[in-house]
Each structure stands twice: as structure tokens, then as C-alpha cells.
Amino acid sequence: MRIAAGLIFAGAVSLCMSGAAWSQTPAPKNNAAPAATAAAAPMPAAAPAQAKTPCANPDALGIGRVVEIDTTGGPGFGFEHFKQLDFLRDKEVVLTFDDGPWPLNTPSVLKTLADECTTGIFFPIGKHATYYPEILKQVLAAGHTVGSHTWSHATLTNKKLTEDQRKEEIEKGFSAVKWALGASPSPFFRFPALQHPPEMVTYLGTRNIAMFSCDLDSFDFKARNPQQVIDVTMKKLDKLGKGIILMHDFHKHTAEALPALLRKLKAGGYKVVQMKAKARVETLPQYDEEVLKDAKLPTVSSRPVSSVVQTISE
Numbered sequence: 001m002r003i004a005a006g007l008i009f010a011g012a013v014s015l016c017m018s019g020a021a022w023s024q025t026p027a028p029k030n031n032a033a034p035a036a037t038a039a040a041a042p043m044p045a046a047a048p049a050q051a052k053t054p055c056a057n058p059d060a061l062g063i064g065r066v067v068e069i070d071t072t073g074g075p076g077f078g079f080e081h082f083k084q085l086d087f088l089r090d091k092e093v094v095l096t097f098d099d100g101p102w103p104l105n106t107p108s109v110l111k112t113l114a115d116e117c118t119t120g121i122f123f124p125i126g127k128h129a130t131y132y133p134e135i136l137k138q139v140l141a142a143g144h145t146v147g148s149h150t151w152s153h154a155t156l157t158n159k160k161l162t163e164d165q166r167k168e169e170i171e172k173g174f175s176a177v178k179w180a181l182g183a184s185p186s187p188f189f190r191f192p193a194l195q196h197p198p199e200m201v202t203y204l205g206t207r208n209i210a211m212f213s214c215d216l217d218s219f220d221f222k223a224r225n226p227q228q229v230i231d232v233t234m235k236k237l238d239k240l241g242k243g244i245i246l247m248h249d250f251h252k253h254t255a256e257a258l259p260a261l262l263r264k265l266k267a268g269g270y271k272v273v274q275m276k277a278k279a280r281v282e283t284l285p286q287y288d289e290e291v292l293k294d295a296k297l298p299t300v301s302s303r304p305v306s307s308v309v310q311t312i313s314e
Contacts, residue, residue: 055117061262062117064092064271070278071187074205078213078244081196088242092273093265095120096212098149098190099250101128101135108255110142116262119144119274122249123190126151126176130291133180140181145276147188148173157195166200168287175287187281188212209281215243226257234264
């Protein structure tokens, strides 16, 4: 069986950091805590069929071309780690978004992409998918590609994790996304913090799941304001001339920056490439069952007490 493409780069330390190296999924500043977890049963209804509508914006960024990815053997994309598959042409970009779905921010990103008649790849966290399946269904229904970003955003290079626990993070993440969508996602995966344990790179190859690093990171999770997201991204992109861009639909500043950023891409002559998978991922039954067991009743809240109960008079 063929080992995943890009294995020799698996141990590299990336300049593109996919958010903080979380062991779980805390809510940072500017993001609302989840209101409630999803119900254990039944599975949410499948996302509505994608309906291609004509673009109403004559000045939209649009989609330059669409490529289909055969994920057999686990190919890798993004020059920070995987240098074999350099398929982007000059002035082409791929927009990618990690860590969703999340209230307000993900819908805002979706609206901006719709306004510009363009598309992206979303790498949701499994737990977040179970919190907000309706938002994730909107992502798929809008025609975007949906992959996975582990179950809890655990850094898989953590030596405290066993190999089985690392596999569980990967597989349970895909199963959770499938549960939320009511359909299997694309076999596209991004490692948290872009930390690639060699054995997990090999494992994803045996599962025929493509791995995504990046060519440039917006560092939106460090940004103090939306303008900083724009400035950092465009500076790096103009230097490289093309690339897979890493952003986070989880973050408020990203959602706020995206309209102006996409206009700058258009003005700079950049074109968006849509990446689609040739086939859907085949989730493993044992992890599908684990997601159902872990899901709590919709009345159970994971919000802190201070956000649920507030004294308004004494």
C-alpha cells in the first residue's frame, strides 16, 4: 500500500500555525460560548442539495477553476510541509477555514463568500460540529468543501497520547462531521497546529485521506483587528504570488476582514481555485457510534454559569 505523499516532511515545524495548540476546544475572546450540545438522536437531517445560483455581483471575485482531487494514498497539499504537488498557477489561491462551525462568525464568512460568488474549504472541529450542526449544514449547502480538523483540536504530536488516541481524534472528528451533515464529508484533513506525527501521516495514507498544510498563514488568531488580518495575508501572498491560505471562520476578526480581503484579491488579479474530492470519506462504524454516545441532550449546557445566570437586582 502506498505511503502518504509528503511523509519526509511530516516532522517539520511549520511557520503556519493552525490556531493555538489546543488540547481541547476553549472559546477565546470575541466568541460566544456554545449554547448547548447536540441531541444524541436522531441524526440531524442531511444538508439540502446544493443549488447553483447565478452570480448577482458583476464585480465578484468568483471561482477561477475547479479541480478534483483523487485522495488515494493520502496526498499532501501546502508547501509548508508537502512540496510534491505544486498544482496552483501564478495568481491562484485556495481559501481555507479552520475550527468552525461557530455562531455569528461562520455565517458571516458564508455571507461574504456568497456575496463574492466564491468558495473555500472548511476544516471543522468535531465537537463544534456537534454543537452547531445547522451551521455546518449551511456550509455544505452553499457548495463549499467540508473536511475535518480532529475531534477536539488535540495536538497529535503530544507524547501523552497513545497511537489509538491519535487515531480516535482523527476518526471521531470525521464521524462527528458526518453526524452533523447527515452525509459523509470530503476526505480532507488538517492537523491541529499543523503538527504532523509521521505515523499519523502514514495512517491517513492507508485511509486515503488527503492532508492539508498551507502555503501562507493569515495569523488571524493573533490579530488585534481585522486590518491586521488583511495586511499580513496580502503581504505574504504578494511575495509568494499564489498559495493555500489558512484562516479561521472561528474568529471574529477573520469574519470582519474577509469582505475587504476578497476585494483586494480581486483587485490584485488573484483567482480562487475550488478543490473538490473525487469521493467521500468512509467513516468507521465504531467512531460513528462513539459520537452518538458522547452527544448530550439538547437541554444540557456547556456554557459557564456566569453566562447563564446573572444577578440583575438584589
